[in-house]
Amino acid sequence: MAGIERPGPLYQQVAAAIRQGIAEGEFPPGTPLPSEAQLIERYEVSRPTVRNAIAALRSEGLIEVRHGKGSFVKGAPTPPLTIERTITRAGKTFTLGHTPWEQLHKPTVYRTETTSTTGPLLELGEGEALFGVDRVLIDPATGARLLHRLLIPFTTAESAPPLADAPDTAIEEIYAALTAAGHKLTWSETVRARMPQADERSALELPDATPVIHTMRVTHGTDHQPLILEELRASGHQAQLSYRITAESPRALRAVHS
Amino acid sequence: MAGIERPGPLYQQVAAAIRQGIAEGEFPPGTPLPSEAQLIERYEVSRPTVRNAIAALRSEGLIEVRHGKGSFVKGAPTPPLTIERTITRAGKTFTLGHTPWEQLHKPTVYRTETTSTTGPLLELGEGEALFGVDRVLIDPATGARLLHRLLIPFTTAESAPPLADAPDTAIEEIYAALTAAGHKLTWSETVRARMPQADERSALELPDATPVIHTMRVTHGTDHQPLILEELRASGHQAQLSYRITAESPRALRAVHS
DNA sequence: GGTGGCAGCTCGTAAGGACGAGTGACGTCA
């Protein structure tokens, strides 16, 4: 390789040199890197070595490769869209999601069954009948996409009349219907970071090396019985979740980090 | 390739065949895949093709490659450790974290400055002086690791005497000290999913293709001024966060998903 | 019997050649 010999595998040295070039502004965001052939000449290495280096930078999310065009430096990661998942106490506004989403299609409504993942959350066995409602939500400002899924057990749908007829009602209407049916709602939500599945990669238009942030929210009724399950999946590059937490009695802070 | 010709690149066909073998139980979790040489014979392809297929499976997190030993099918992802980030209303218990963590080392205490990320969260400019306290927490049951970082602005440390002397106090002691200093605490927390940086990969002992789940929690005082910033980073494979949400007035559910 | 070294397995890195496929610009032909 041209210049000073550094330790480690050659392709790592090439990757480090390109990384440095990006950091120092030699390759500004949005511009194409030198082509593979040029990198071969420049660093005096073989094509596999160059491609290996490029693969490393790709998996770090630093660059993006477009067939027939070249390798492009990615812009600084856009400040991710914040999705409010918040509640404040006593009468203040209660946001379950960023407001101005647009729906890409009409909601997809289908019948499905509980799985080994969703069953326990709904306190049902496996194979119990559910309504499924899938939505693709888009933030008009940034184009960020969200996959939203609603799973409604038949028993819940029957207990709240509007649901059985039209499960593709807006979320707040569903909450309203459940409240009207006499339920006092609480929610519990788990958040995971994981790599996308193939269908998520295409639906969310995820580039390489992009994790998804995945939440499962269970709405509980008065006796804490699970009523519905909401799933939200978004690109880790485009979305972050935000929670606001209020404590009633500060004395309750014991028993943390023993 | 042996057998029926399927469409698409050869290495994808090989990857698909191995994927199928894993799904069908031919290669159970924990067992080694056939070696590269054997896969070459079996599918009648060259070594780069086999390695390309293996790289694809690796980046999906399906297998794990150990130098000198072989490629191993990963076990089903262990049910991740749930970290409670919860609050319930009015007097009930308030858990800021899973309780029985062990510390790997003594906390590392150092002086640092706000960055373009942490400054705005603490409502400070860039380059303002901070105490930093880093901890590596381990769940004794599963071995799951957590990186915990506490950033304390000097002004906060001065306003609560114990902090200036010993910033490496346990978290609940810090909250207690802040409360004793007259603050009525609230918290806001953001959650992101992203790929690890090199230092996180080693500190959390992350395998390939493992995202991290990263939370930033700001503790606010009586006038909502930011007091301290807590960062928590964990493997997406090992940890999930859990929130419990309670609403005071169900009428406040309007203005969701317009 | 114990211990060290070597052999033979694994994957990691590297070179070099060949061809296919996507893209865009240019020039030619109608």
Next chain:
DNA sequence: TGACGTCACTCGTCCTTACGAGCTGCCACC
């Protein structure tokens, strides 16, 4: 003038060959 085909450029896939490095078990030597 307009449309289409060609060509030059990009990256994608695939092959062969070679050697280095981590790991393990066998075997010979002490």
